[in-house]
Amino acid sequence: MKLGFIGCGVISVAHVEGLEALKRNGQETFELSAVCDIQQERAEQFALEVEKRLGKRPSVYTDYRLMLAKERLDAVSVLINHDFHHTVAEDCFASGVHVQMQKPLAISPSFGRKMIADAKKYNRVITLSEPSVLGAENVAVARAVKEGLIGRVTFIIDYATVTLNRGFFAGTPWRHMKGQAGAGWINDHGVHRTHFFTEINGSIDEVFAYTEIFEKELSNGYVTMNPTAEDTAVTVFKFANGGLGHWMCATSAHGEGTGGVWIYGSKGCLRPGQHVTLLDGKKILMTELIDRFAPDIVEHPFAHSYVELWEAINENKAPISSAERGLEALGVVFAALESSTIGQPVKVQDILNGKKQAYEDTVLKEMKSILTPGPRSFK
């Protein structure tokens, strides 16, 4: 099947690594036959990288609509900024092309709902390439928890704070503007976490959060900007099954970052990427967990995402990383942002069905101002 990439930026190479891993395993699901980026040089360089890794140079485009019209693609992976996800997806569906979307599914929940409705309207497949629930290790962790290895999940702790020294995350100023990224790190990184939380322990019912923008100016020496997206979020939440969570996301840390996830259950503690410790002190390493719970799954999360896309198109198989689960993950993030905006706990369902959207309205307002000619906040 023929695959195209729209966007040849930071994450695109990791996707080619995924396709390369499938090729090495003799599992050739897709041929990456065309790539597109509005920056021609990026697209050309990326095409060379593809040729080096996969053995064939894809056609290069700077206009994805032209690529959709000229190439006979079966599917496209959309690898561009969050605020374009929904429009590009609709154009792909309308051209008869299936879509693999990157996280977050959309810039905000209302666009996520639209995207899922559009896929149905055009009878096309949409999957989400969410690495936190894909690949052998992540699938093993989720299956181990669901099958009761650590008993009933009582609480989860997840801390992620990074030091940017008032620069840009991944070198991208757009990630700090809510009109382009929906929110700051709690959206860009946070959806990985909320997707993972809901995958291992079911729906999150209610969320309370405080958020702040501590860094008023960010710069890399060439671009200086005043961020509109929060850089710090402290959140607590309650799962529908009664489990609790404490979750921190920040790009405002100085000197030292923090990172770690602890999943506590009635029979032990699971630390993703590290080990499980059971009541009697027995430790289980991740390699053993994979052998026990996910021997059937390819190791590389992005390789797995293309297996899921291929099986969804050809076998009508429901993916682990579905657009619906991606929307739910986005709903938890926006419940935190809504809570911080209105100063009250927020039900995730109220975000998912659009009943509460005081925070999302601020995103929509900024998106409109970006579409309108006028001064931008980048200097």
Ligand SMILES: NC(=O)c1ccc[n+]([C@@H]2O[C@H](COP(=O)([O-])OP(=O)(O)OC[C@H]3O[C@@H](n4cnc5c(N)ncnc54)[C@H](O)[C@@H]3O)[C@@H](O)[C@H]2O)c1
């Ligand atoms: N681990 C992960 O799953 C992961 C990691 C990083 C990024 N992502 C996601 O991938 C997407 C892209 O992130 P990135 O870090 O690669 O961003 P990036 O800014 O490095 O790259 C985006 C690229 O898209 C191009 N582009 C923008 N508009 C376009 C258009 N209309 N047509 C064609 N090309 C266009 C830009 O020129 C740029 O090269 C985001 O949605 C992000 O959340 C996922």
